[in-house]
Structures are given as structure tokens and as C-alpha cells.
Amino acid sequence: MSSRSALGWTALAAAAQLASAQDGGSSGPTPYDIEDSNLAMWLGIILAATVGLLLFWRVYKSIKEYLRTISCLNNDTQRFFAVPNMTVAKLKRYVFDAPIFRKRHNREFMLSRAVNMGTLPNRLQTFFMLGYFAVNVAFCVIDLPWSAKEAEIGSLFRNRTGTLSVMNMIPLFIMAGRSNPLIGLLQIPFDTFNMYHRFFGRVVVLEGIAHSLGYVIPKVQASGWSVFNKAIEDPMIQTGTVAGLAFLLILLQSPSPIRHAFYETFLHLHIALIIASVVALWYHLEGTPQMNLLYPVIAAWAIDRAVRFITLVRRNVGHGGTKAEVDVLPGEAMKVTLHIARPWRFQPGQHAYLYMPSVGLWTSHPFSLAWSDEETDLSAEKLPMSSDDLLRLRKTSMSFIIRRRTGFTERLYNKANASPNGKYIASAFVEGPYGAQSLRSYGTVMLFAAGIGITHQVPHVRDLVAGHANGTVATRKLVLVWIIQSPEHLEWIRPWMTQILSMERRREILKILLFVTRPRSTKEIHSPSSSVQMFPGKPNVEALVAAEQEAQVGAMAVTVCGTGSLSDDVRRAARVRYERGNVDYIENAFTW
Secondary structure (H helix, E strand, O other): OOHHHHHHHHHHHHHHHHHHHHHOOOOOOOHHHHHHHHHHHHHHHHHHHHHHHHHHHHHHHHHHHHHHHHHHOOOOOOHHHHOOOHHHHHHHHHHHOOEOOOOOOOOOOEOOOOOEOOOOOEHHHHHHHHHHHHHHHHHHHOOOOOOOOHHHHHHHHHHHHHHHHHHHHHHHHHHHOOOOHHHHHHOOOHHHHHHHHHHHHHHHHHHHHHHHHHHHHHHHHHHOOOHHHHHOOOHHHHHHHHHHHHHHHHHHOOOHHHHHHOHHHHHHHHHHHHHHHHHHHHHHOOOOOOHHHHHHHHHHHHHHHHHHHHHHHHHHOOOOOEEEEEEEEOOOEEEEEEEOOOOOOOOOOOEEEEEOHHHHOOOEEEEEOOEEEEEEOOOOOOOOOOHHHHHHHEEEEEEEEEEOOOOHHHHHHHHHHHOHHHEEEEEEEEEEEEOOOOOOOOOEEEEEEEHHHHHHHHHHHHHHHHHHHHOOOOOOEEEEEEEEOOHHHHHHOHHHHHHHHOOOOHHHOEEEEEEEOOOOOHHHOOOOEOOEEEEEOOOOHHHHHHHHHHOOOOOEEEEEEOOHHHHHHHHHHHHOOOOOOOEEEEEOOOOO
């Protein structure tokens, strides 16, 4: 039997169950029942096809990057890879990497210093969301007998919108998970899935509201509001009302100003409302074919939580547990060094979630991993007698640099600042790692960072400088541009940069440009060497990218981790050069 036939029989069986549940099993499925099931199936096909296309693109890029890397290991000019594919360049410039309008994408809309309205999606994301929303609207109304009586059309419209709402809960819950397998499979960051999660959530709620109206309006028109005095005694109405109210409250608390102003309250209330809505839906859909759509929703949530729990236990239980050392740094920042019970192999681009019960109870917060060190544990009672003994004594530590903000970071900073010598030690749990990023296939790499965004870029610097010395990367030019408010912020990464600057063959590849936007005097601005230069004020991003692109070696990566305005500036500077050289723009952001 073909897959198409199997899907058709599945839809028919589901429709038959629906009709049986509604009509006491006295008749078979109506054409509208079958249509509802087919439309839900087509939503799944559309999403599966989208994932398939993205997976094909990801595989193509991975193969291309691998071949480019091995081709350029002993090739210092890499001229072939510096030439752009004009078709791909135009698609990247005008679709894939383009903002909706001229420039603004990641720069937040601020009504005031405290009220944040969020950011805009890019052009491709906007096309997808508008298209998918239009498909849902069309599916909600297509082939319904709109000239029929209100009671009949209300019943059909209610079944249609309810089925599509539950169907859309499947991608909604998958995209909410930290352990979402599509993140690694498609190499799409959690930040992007988080944006789509909010979009699908609104689609689900709007279809849920339409589902409720399909019941309420015909009833009120026929018998007035008094009909609900009896209807509310029906368990299906009761559970549907609970689910609908929970969905509505989720929608009302979802706008960006509320999330940002009361994030921890929002998160806990959000989880509680989700549990309430799913439990209510379980009883509301009992005995209907739509129950088969709710099973994957619950499975997605349960698997994500189970994977996270297993990860926490695996990383933090045994070997004395995980400890966190918090050191206060200048500029209201902290270095958090984690001695993890069972560490992992450190890679650039990773982030992890930090739990510190003494500060934030059960809450967790994501931070970029900035550094990893190996040291010998000298507390062992027995002297090492073999190479295996020596390996067992090697302990891996990993570090975050965290800027003081509000909530958890403010409480942690205050605890560390009040501790002797500005050092606070406590038990912790770390969940991760999530994400990873490789720039090894690019001959030219430009890394832009603003403030604490340097934590994402420093691992790339160390990785590429070490790879160049070992002959394992294609990179021949590496430029780090770091924008800071004060020279004291250099202390955040000074020990790590000292190690990098002493690495073998570093001068052949690395150039560091420091821009201080608020120096207290011109005496603070001095360049230690020709490869490490310091300037006052903000950089001219377009001029910097243009200068490196004119002399680029091989393919060029331009990456940024920092403020929204800097990201938009770097995006614009890279996009206008897509057709002059083989340039890729990579944005690293975490919005919520």
C-alpha cells in the first residue's frame, strides 16, 4: 500500500471515529468529517516538506563546507572559493538574510527604557509565517456550506477549527523544547524556533477562539445566553471552557513588554497554564479522533522534559557534584567557573543553562560558554602511576561571563559582591551543552562583538588560531572587532586573551580591533601592538567589512554577537557585498 493510500485510510478511520462519537455510532463519517482529517493531514505534510527542504539545504551546506575545508588546508590563496555563486548571493541578499524592510531586524522596539516591544523577523521568516497563516485561514473556511443554517454551519466550523488547532499544537510543543532535535539536525538556532513557537502559539489560540465561537454564536442566536446555565453542566463544555480560558490567558500574557518586565513570573504562569490546558483538552477530546493528535503533543513535552532531566543527572550527579565559583569583575560583571561532575567536549558556539538553587531555586538561565580549561586535581590521595591515572586526575572547568541585569543575575552579583574577596562558591547544576558552531571552512573570518557578546566569539578565536597552527582549518585571516564602553571591560577576558596572544603562529592570522565608546580620557586609548589596536568611539562597520572583503582569502564569514543595532549594521554591511565576494552572514542572538 502506498503512503498516500495509508494516509487516506487513516483520515477515513479518524473521521469515522468522529462521526461515531458525535452521532452515537449510528452513521458513518460525513464528507466534512473526512475533509477535516485531510486538511489536518495536509498541514502536517506542509510542515514535513518544509523540514525536508531545510534538511536538504543543511546537508548541501555541510558537504560544501567539508570539501572546502579539506581543499584549503594547504592552499593560502583559495581564489576559487572567494568567487560567489550569483544566484545564491541574490537569494541571500534579498530573501534569506534580508530584513523585512531596509535595515531593522534585531534592533528592539523600545517604547521606553523599561518597555520592550521585541524584534522583527527577517524576510524569509515573514514569508513563511504569512503563508502558513493564510493556509490556516483558508483551511478553516474552505468547502463549508456557508449558506446553511447557523446551527449546521456552526457545528461544521467548530469541528474544523478545533481539529486544526490541535494539529498545530504538535509543532508548537516541539519548537518549545530545548532538546528539540530539529535544532541540531537543521542547524537552526533555538532563538529562531522560539520565535516560531510564539507564532504557532497564536495560531493555536486564534483557532481555539474560533472553535469556541462556532459553538457560542449559534446557541445564543437560537436560545439566548440562558442556554449556558444548562450547557455548563456538560463535562465536555466544562473542560472546553477551562482549555479555552487557559489559552486566552496565555495569549494575554505573551506580549513582549509583559515577558520582559516579569519574565520569571511569566514563565511559571505560562507552564501552569499549559498544563491546565492540556489536561482539560485530554478530557475534552476523550473519545474523539482528535485525541490521536493530542498524543504527539504530550509526547513532545514529556520527551523534552525527560531528556533534560537525564542530562542534568548525567552531568551533575556523582564525582562530588558540580560547583560554581563566582568572581566579581569590573563593570558589574561576573566570571562563573563551573567544575562539572561529568564535563563534555567544549566547542565554539555552545551555551548551557545554569541552575543555582541557593540563588534562583529551580529556575535556569542560558549563558554562552566562553572558555574551557583543563587542570590537574592535586587533592588525590594516591600518586599517579600510569597514563590512565594522569588522565583521571585531569579536571575540566568551563566558564561564563555574566553581566549584571535584573532578577537572577542581580541576586547572584549581590551574593558574590558581599562575599569575602568578591568570590562566591555554591553548588550548581548545568544543563547542556546546546548548540555548536564551526567557522573552520572559511578563509577569512570577521567576528563582531559588543559588550558581553565577546563570550560567544572568544572560543572561535582560540579554535581558529589553534587550528591554523596545526594546519587543520582553512582560515588565513581572522579579525576580532570588540566594542566596549570602558577599558575596564577588558578585564573580563584578559587571562584568556593573554593565552591566545601567546599561541603559536598567532601573528600570522589574528588582528584585534578594540573600540571604546565611553573612555574617561584619551590616555586610556593606546594600541599595544600592530595586531592589537584600540580606538575611541564606535566603529564604521561598513568600512571595516569592506576593507577585509577587498582582500579576502577564500570564503568569508561575518559573524556578530551583540546589541540589536550592531547586528543590523553588520547584516547590512555583509549583505551589500554578497555579489562581490563569497560572503556569509551569521547572527548569534537570544531573544525571548
